[in-house]
Amino acid sequence: xxxxxxxxxxGFNSSPESFKATQFGHFIEHLNCDYVVPKLNHEPREIxxxxxxxxxxxxxxxxxxLGGFFATYLSQVYNLKAAVINPAVAPFELMADYLGPQYNPxxxxxxxxxxxxxxxxxSLYISRLTQPKNLxxxxxxxxEVLDFSKAVKYYGACKQHIEFAGDHSFVGIERTFLDIVxxxxxx
Numbered sequence: 001x002x003x004x005x006x007x008x009x010x011g012f013n014s015s016p017e018s019f020k021a022t023q024f025g026h027f028i029e030h031l032n033c034d035y036v037v038p039k040l041n042h043e044p045r046e047i048x049x050x051x052x053x054x055x056x057x058x059x060x061x062x063x064x065x066l067g068g069f070f071a072t073y074l075s076q077v078y079n080l081k082a083a084v085i086n087p088a089v090a091p092f093e094l095m096a097d098y099l100g101p102q103y104n105p106x107x108x109x110x111x112x113x114x115x116x117x118x119x120x121x122x123s124l125y126i127s128r129l130t131q132p133k134n135l136x137x138x139x140x141x142x143x144e145v146l147d148f149s150k151a152v153k154y155y156g157a158c159k160q161h162i163e164f165a166g167d168h169s170f171v172g173i174e175r176t177f178l179d180i181v182x183x184x185x186x187x
Contacts, residue, residue, distance in 0.1 A: 016037040084155070099118075
């Protein structure tokens with residue numbers, strides 16, 4: 001099998017050093033993969049351009065939270081397999097609560113969330129998944145940040161791994177790594 005490129009897309013106010021990204025990288029280091037975790041800022045259009053520039057014919061995706069939103073979009077537009085972890089289904093609905101000054105402690109920079117950012121996210125929303133076979137939802141019902149029921153419904157035609165309890169970080173995510181590897185055909 002050709003060498004795969006795995007792109008891990010971190011969430012809002014996170015960084016390439018996120019716990020899940022680091023753990024998954026360690027889990028697959030013995031596999032024939034290129035593992036990329038781009039440093040993404042807060043600008044949706046810039047995030048999308050950065051990710052699109054990383055995509056090639058061997059690419060598969062993992063996205064967490066807001067990263068799951070971008071992974072879903074890219075999966076559907078570019079016909080890529082993607083595992084999404086506690087994904088933000090419609091993040092533009094939540095961003096009104098974040099308008100104004102913000103600070104990303106993991107990347108140590110200040111910025112403003114604007115209505116333009118909200119509109120950019122809206123423009124990337126896919127109301128109906130056209131290639132649900134490309135997506136694997138990993139969701140914990142105890143997610144305190146995002147409504148798990150929206151993800152379960154939105155990804156209803158996709159492969160799903162749903163757990164009771166947990167939280168937004170997806171407690172015990174390492175238990176799912178082998179399932180992710182299999183779904184993304186990394187072995």
